[in-house]
């Protein structure tokens with residue numbers, strides 16, 4: 001029988017081999033998981049649709065499963081095959097995860113290529129936006145807008161000071177990329193009601209951004225100028 005690596009070992013291994021997409025050395029803490037699921041915790045009695053983007057080994061998923069019940073839908077979108085295998089194992093073996101496995105779907109593909117028949121009430125994302133080319137960030141933001149219900153909540157993470165440090169230290173094309181990503185994120189935020197909370201008990205310390213889509217619908221416009229973006 002093959003020996004499987006524990007969650008933190010697997011995460012570190014994937015960070016070393018796939019730095020750009022993994023984006024952190026270790027899974028998020030329970031404090032960050034609690035903060036990012038704040039809106040979900042206040043769900044009402046009607047069935048909900050939840051999208052978990054970039055779950056890695058399942059730090060946020062482990063909180064999400066606590067708040068779901070039969071009739072809900074959970075879609076999980078993860079690009080990394082090793083993380084997908086870990087998630088499949090957790091849904092098959094951990095009792096709290098097993099309880100919702102019948103209405104959970106794991107999708108192994110880049111989030112920006114993911115589509116769904118219906119939009120979601122809650123999108124919870126661990127994607128490391130600041131690592132990606134601007135064109136990828138634009139596609140991801142467009143997907144959030146497309147997949148979030150009017151009045152729905154999108155919550156994602158940004159590591160504290162990382163953006164400022166990168167802006168200060170980077171040069172040339174990397175500096176252009178960092179500025180373009182920042183402009184895209186700010187423009188996308190400006191189309192939503194936004195609240196923020198800092199979580200210091202995480203490695204690295206993080207800030208959670210909670211964005212609420214306008215109740216009338218965002219109309220699929222992210223404010224992105226697609227023509228000015230370079231990879």
Ligand SMILES: C[S@@+](CC[C@H](N)C(=O)[O-])C[C@H]1O[C@@H](n2cnc3c(N)ncnc32)[C@H](O)[C@@H]1O
Nearest residue numbers: 021023027028054055056059079080110111126
């Ligand atoms: C910073 S880790 C966060 C993992 C987990 N949510 C946590 O907080 O511990 C980023 C995760 O996003 C995944 N990822 C990166 N780019 C992705 C993409 N384009 N589509 C789907 N998943 C992606 C990575 O494989 C990784 O699991």
